[in-house]
Amino acid sequence: MPEQLISKKELLLKCDITYGQLYRWKRKNLIPDEWFIRKSTYTGQESFLPKDKVLKRIKDIQKYKNEYSLDELAQMFAEEGEAAENNVISDETLMNQWSRYFMNEVGEVLLNEYPKEKAVYVGTILNDVLTKSIISMDELQDLKDFLLQSSENNKHAVLYICRKLGITFYLLVEQQANIRLDKSVKVLDTIQAEKLFMEEA
Numbered sequence: 001m002p003e004q005l006i007s008k009k010e011l012l013l014k015c016d017i018t019y020g021q022l023y024r025w026k027r028k029n030l031i032p033d034e035w036f037i038r039k040s041t042y043t044g045q046e047s048f049l050p051k052d053k054v055l056k057r058i059k060d061i062q063k064y065k066n067e068y069s070l071d072e073l074a075q076m077f078a079e080e081g082e083a084a085e086n087n088v089i090s091d092e093t094l095m096n097q098w099s100r101y102f103m104n105e106v107g108e109v110l111l112n113e114y115p116k117e118k119a120v121y122v123g124t125i126l127n128d129v130l131t132k133s134i135i136s137m138d139e140l141q142d143l144k145d146f147l148l149q150s151s152e153n154n155k156h157a158v159l160y161i162c163r164k165l166g167i168t169f170y171l172l173v174e175q176q177a178n179i180r181l182d183k184s185v186k187v188l189d190t191i192q193a194e195k196l197f198m199e200e201a
């Protein structure tokens with residue numbers, strides 16, 4: 001699922017900050033330059049940012065700006081990013097956790113047909129589902145197709161495996177997302193990608 005974006009205009013209104021504040025934080029690298037994404041809209045070119053990341057970052061800046069200098073905050077955020085990156089489990093370790101049956105039936109095909117990062121991401125989730133015996137092999141193939149099309153390798157997503165009237169379907173959402181399901185929908189399992197791909201701190 002693509003990362004949800006917020007326009008720069010919406011961000012300024014939502015956080016009650018000025019254009020000048022936002023770009024001062026950008027110059028100080030409190031808000032990384034790569035978070036600013038230029039897109040064409042009906043009014044022309046507009047800047048968008050990853051919604052969850054930037055809202056959390058601005059909340060943290062506003063919370064700590066009276067305790068630390070902007071340079072100190074920039075250093076803190078940089079160290080947090082490095083720590084999070086270091087907690088990611090390597091592709092090789094993840095593949096070693098796949099069952100032999102899964103590797104033979106599904107894993108090898110994924111690795112041969114798709115980029116390694118995508119194959120390992122999808123394969124690790126599928127292997128987890130398979131070991132729990134939640135769904136059939138046919139349904140696992142459907143889940144594979146769904147993840148290949150929708151996942152964007154998001155290691156902070158939550159996968160809902162649901163069934164309604166005998167039909168299995170899947171939802172992939174951000175961790176903080178609130179979802180409402182019809183009472184007739186049974187949630188077979190909820191898989192937090194973070195628990196599969198990140199070392200516990």
